[in-house]
Amino acid sequence: MQLSSQGATHDEIDFEFLGNLSGDPYILHTNVFSQGKGNREQQFYLWFDPTADFHTYSILWNPQRIIFSVDGTPIREFKNAESVGVPYPKNQPMRIYSSLWNADDWATRGGLVKTDWTYAPFTASYRNFNANACVWASAASSCTSSSSSTAKSWFSEELDSANQGRLKWVQRNYMIYNYCTDAKRFPQGFPPECNLS
Numbered sequence: 587m588q589l590s591s592q593g594a595t596h597d598e599i600d601f602e603f604l605g606n607l608s609g610d611p612y613i614l615h616t617n618v619f620s621q622g623k624g625n626r627e628q629q630f631y632l633w634f635d636p637t638a639d640f641h642t643y644s645i646l647w648n649p650q651r652i653i654f655s656v657d658g659t660p661i662r663e664f665k666n667a668e669s670v671g672v673p674y675p676k677n678q679p680m681r682i683y684s685s686l687w688n689a690d691d692w693a694t695r696g697g698l699v700k701t702d703w704t705y706a707p708f709t710a711s712y713r714n715f716n717a718n719a720c721v722w723a724s725a726a727s728s729c730t731s732s733s734s735s736t737a738k739s740w741f742s743e744e745l746d747s748a749n750q751g752r753l754k755w756v757q758r759n760y761m762i763y764n765y766c767t768d769a770k771r772f773p774q775g776f777p778p779e780c781n782l783s
Contacts, residue, residue, distance in 0.1 A: 589680040595622040597675030601643055605694035612636050616654050618664045620673035628662050629763035640713055648741050649676055660745055660753040667779040679722035686710055
């Protein structure tokens with residue numbers, strides 16, 4: 587699933603399953619693009635088999651933060667760090683997309699494992715889809731600070747102390763890749779948001 591705007595300087599929020607070999611854990615991949623720049627990946631193993639039953643995958647995106655959650659447990663928080671020069675996706679309307687696509691050039695073990703097309707067709711199933719969002723129409727958003735209400739409580743939502751603890755638990759036990767710790771990828775220094783607490 588992804589949220590994405592259009593164009594060369596698009597914004598995008600990714601929540602994706604990467605391919606796997608039978609018996610290997612599934613990898614949940616997250617990324618945030620703003621003004622056409624991504625490279626903000628974090629990846630996780632899950633604490634359950636995601637193919638055994640339906641689960642709830644959520645993105646809370648408001649002007650202050652983006653929170654990725656699985657079954658109500660936050661796994662990642664990307665905070666608005668415009669104050670230190672980090673672009674944040676907030677000025678472009680986005681659409682939600684859900685698809686299956688071939689990314690075997692990079693997604694499964696870094697591209698080592700290719701798609702086995704003998705298993706096609708590949709399918710995904712969804713149920714109880716829900717979207718609470720600002721609507722973009724006539725070059726304006728339906729959400730402004732004056733229009734916030736209890737129906738739009740997500741517009742200023744943040745993690746409480748219990749959910750901050752759950753986030754740390756997931757990141758300590760299930761995060762397998764974090765761009766903010768990849769010194770090989772960033773030999774000149776980590777992106778500025780990596781130095782924020």
